Amino acid sequence: MPETGDHGASIELESLTKRYPGSAQPAVDNVSMEIKAGEVVVFVGPSGCGKSTTLKMINRLIEPTGGRIRIGGEDVTDMDPVKLRRKVGYAIQSAGLFPHMTVAQNIGIVPKMIGWSKPRVRERTEELLDLVGLDAAEFRGRYPRQLSGGQQQRVGVARALAADPPVLLMDEPFGAVDPITRDHLQDELIRLQHELHKTIVFVTHDFDEAIKIGDRIAVLRERSHIAQFDTPEAILTNPADDFVSGFVGAGAALKRLNLTRVRDVEITEYPTVTVDDPLQQIFNRLRTSGSNEILLLDRRGRPYKWLRRGDLMRAQGSLARAGTLVHDTVTRDATLRDALEAVLTDNAGRVVVTGRRGEYTGVVDMETLMNSVHEMLEADRLDAMEHQHELESLRASQTHAEQEGAAGPAAVSGPGGER
Known part of the structure; x- marks a missing residue:
């Protein structure tokens, strides 16, 4: 296996241990793990199990008491x-973020420290703001107090990526924002990873978040002992023990909705118009579309309102008060669980899919999502049947072996027919 991918670097933890003076037990005890270049690995476990301590030892914010750390094959334990x-x-x-620094200054702090030129830092800052979905002209001069929680987190991710590091460590980065913003930030991270291929180690206490973003998940017990380190699919379908099962919780089949993205299902086209279209043109478009409603887009092509025939009849020359505002949208990187939640809160049973700048790209409806759920449940049923068949075959083989053993030792013929 190569030590580095296109943009990431492998991480090896070898017998990593952390003991604090006066503590009877180590906080982290003899952890060994290999993380592949370009992989997203999530540490999940109960509070106080040592997952954040393990993460912070990788960049030596916490110094290990014992063990080795290698990044891209290089031993960084003594660097x-x-x-x-x-x-x-x-x-x-x-x-x-540093409160006395602007967004641009916060993002550019590490590149500046390692000697990048001012034009290069400025160019990198603008590139990263665009990458995390913030308009550079609008946000680079703002201070953290002038940003929402979600915007601050985006800037925090941009700052972490500023010097283009191969490894990104994330310690519960979305834990302090509201659930809707958190979903969008998770989607943004997934989209960024598709473009950047960093090696990401991510700490969370939320198993659903771990399923959504992780290529592999390390379920940690106390002192960071690894209970199971595997893909989300493997942990959901075959938890190693009762401790892991407790994290998976009920409804494993429905949790698998976090493994399928909106981009993996059919996204349908919907009749659209824009706020600049004449009212008669909008009415004609609705009449010829064969649909009961039409989606009104703003001047940037973003979903604005759902319009029905009755709304247009009552519009009286203006769309200002007509229609229903579009509240929930999902991106192509959102999970089917996100989409299902959005659809269930919408009386019409559909949700708009948007691009990275919020522009309209299509619609996903309830029927599509329910078909996907049924397919997953059927796949789980077949897997369970296959697993049961394997167990029965194994038991039959064991019974057969025991019966043969009871009949006496097998005869082994030697030269000349001796036994």
């Missing part, structure tokens, strides 16, 4: 920790 941290991006809960 200058400040030099190491400049090569490893780090994003935390509540963003951790």
